[in-house]
Amino acid sequence: MSHPAxxxxxxxxxxxxxxxxxxxxxxxxxxxxxxxxLLASDPAFTGELDRFAADLAAADRAVAEIRAQGKPSRKARP
Known part of the structure; x- marks a missing residue:
């Protein structure tokens, strides 16, 4: 199915x-x-966009995992 511009x-x-x-x-x-x-139709360019988008998604997931682990507790100073 084609998507509109x-x-x-x-x-x-x-x-x-x-x-x-x-x-x-x-x-x-x-x-x-x-x-x-403008529809991006150059396979080399769109391939780079695909890779960049995948890398950003992976970075977002990694940050979400770190945040889900919670902040480390700090030891009270004497």
């Missing part, structure tokens, strides 16, 4: 890849600006 106004900050004007809709990467959207 995103418009600048319809992009939530959380949809952007690390605050960039790049969003993923379905299997497609889009470059989005106030003047319009």
């Amino acid at each position: 995103p418009s600048w106004a319809s992009i939530r900050r959380s949809e952007r890849l690390a605050g960039t004007p790049v969003v993923r809709r379905g299997a497609d990467w889009w470059l989005v600006s106030p003047s319009g959207s």
Whole structure:
């Protein structure tokens, strides 16, 4: 199923890849600006976007695991 081109106004900050004007809709990467959207079709570029997104997701999971373990308790000073 093809996804419609995103418009600048319809992009939530959380949809952007690390605050960039790049969003993923379905299997497609889009470059989005106030003047319009452009489907990213270069396999080398979209492959890098895929790897970057996967690395960010892995980092987010690692941070969440560390936070879930809780803060280490500090020993009281005498």
